[in-house]
Amino acid sequence: MPRPATIRSLASQLGLSTATISEALRDSERVKPETRERVQRAAREAGYERNPLLGATFSALRRSRHLGFNGTIGLVDVAIDDRTELMLFHQEVVRGATKRAQELGFRTELFWVGRTAPALSVTRLNNVLFARGIPGVIFLPFDQRQDFSRFDFSQIAAVGMDHRLSNPSLHTVQPDHYLSMHHAVAQLTAHGYRRIGLCLEARKDSRVDHKWSAGFLSQFREKPKGPPVPPLIAETLHKGTFTRWFRRYRPDVIVGHGQVVIDWLRALKISVPEDVGFFRINTTERSDPCAGLDLRPHLLGATAVESVVAMLHRREHGIPRYPKSISVDAIWSDGPTIRPERKPRASRTKKKT
Structure with a gap:
């Protein structure tokens, strides 16, 4: 041979x-x-x-500041309205990715794609990654779907997050939005809530392919009339829309993103959590202490790094023929905006006379 x-x-x-x-x-x-x-x-x-790991190592050795360096993994985000600023959730994803990369002997470098500097065009990004010997890339969970069909993946081990690439389809790491919501509703029921209301802006649900609303509705499939409180999913949530929905259906707990809901309830003389509870879908972005779902952004970032490094060691690059997804379960995070879980009453037995 x-x-x-x-x-x-x-x-x-x-x-x-x-x-x-x-x-x-x-x-x-x-x-x-x-x-x-x-x-x-x-x-x-x-x-x-070309051996991507060897190329990255030689590139690093040529730059003496990278002693002990095994390779760089690029983290790519898209500049919306020319803003190159990570959202809170993305900041935590990057922290988790950077920490895990260091443990595996790699480093991370953040790149922005956009129209104006410091963001790069897709073509320019390709050139920079190749010139620096960067063999692996993680596409962060973009706020809007992006088409990267002009990106040359032929020598890159790439992983996406949250299915935010409309083209091409890559291996993906994401929160399990559907099951996380399904389990949250079940646990809220265990806390004694019976009229659980979902309150979302349509773009938040659409961004995750309607998995939030699907997970919510799945808890009520066996009920002939569906959920006791129909979800409020509006193009824009504002006080008037919310107030009309709340007065009509009277939920005893509200599941959603924006904590401004608590202010709207207080304006109606409704106390949280005494009268109505509030459960936030993503606690990473909470403005005040509250109960909700911890989507575990650190773990998502770490898992994405592990996936890219594994691909590099297997010498896998390019667009996968059969894209795979890794889903990470969110965890319940207690907080002062819901009442404690109701414990089942102890059964009483009659004393024999």
Whole structure:
């Protein structure tokens, strides 16, 4: 069986130095165009495959500040309205990813895609990743769906988060929105709530492919009339819409994102949690202490890093033929906005006379 082509074997074949071969394969302008073309053609014909981990290591060694470095994993977010600022949830995802990467001998670097600097175009991002020898990328959970069909994945091990790439389909890490909501409603029922109301902006539900509302409604499938309180899912939530819904259906606990709901209840002389409870879907972004779902952004970021590193060690890159998803369960987080769980009463037995 013939040995796989290497930079050294290509150099011997073409009568060039290994440095020239390396630069040519990186499409460096330091090498004449005709030489680059000759080297790259010979590499293709010989079946040469770049080792992403080795390339990243050599790139790091050339930059002495990265002593002990095994590779870099790029974290990519999209600048909305030219803002390059991570949301609270994304900040925690990045912290979890960075910590796990360090444990595995890697580092992370954040990149922005957008129209104006410091954000990069998709093409420019490709060039920067290649030039820096960055073999793995995690696409953070974008606020809006993005099309990255112009991105060259051929030499990249990539993982997406939250199915926010409309094109292409990658391996994905995400919270289990459906089951997390399903379990939350079950636990709220265990706390004694009987009229559970879901209150969301439509974009929040649409962003997760309506898994919040689907998980909520799944708890009431066996009830002939459905949920006692129909969900309020509005394009824009405001005090008037909320007040009309609340007065009509009288939920005893409200599940949603915005804690402004508590202010609206207080304006109606409703106390939280004495009269009505509030349960926040994502406690990472809470403005005040409250009960809710911890979507575990640290674990999501760490899991995404583990997935990319595993792909690198398996020498997997490009768009997967069969994309896979890893779902992370949220956990219940107690707080002062709901009443304590009701404990079952002890059964009484009559004394014999």
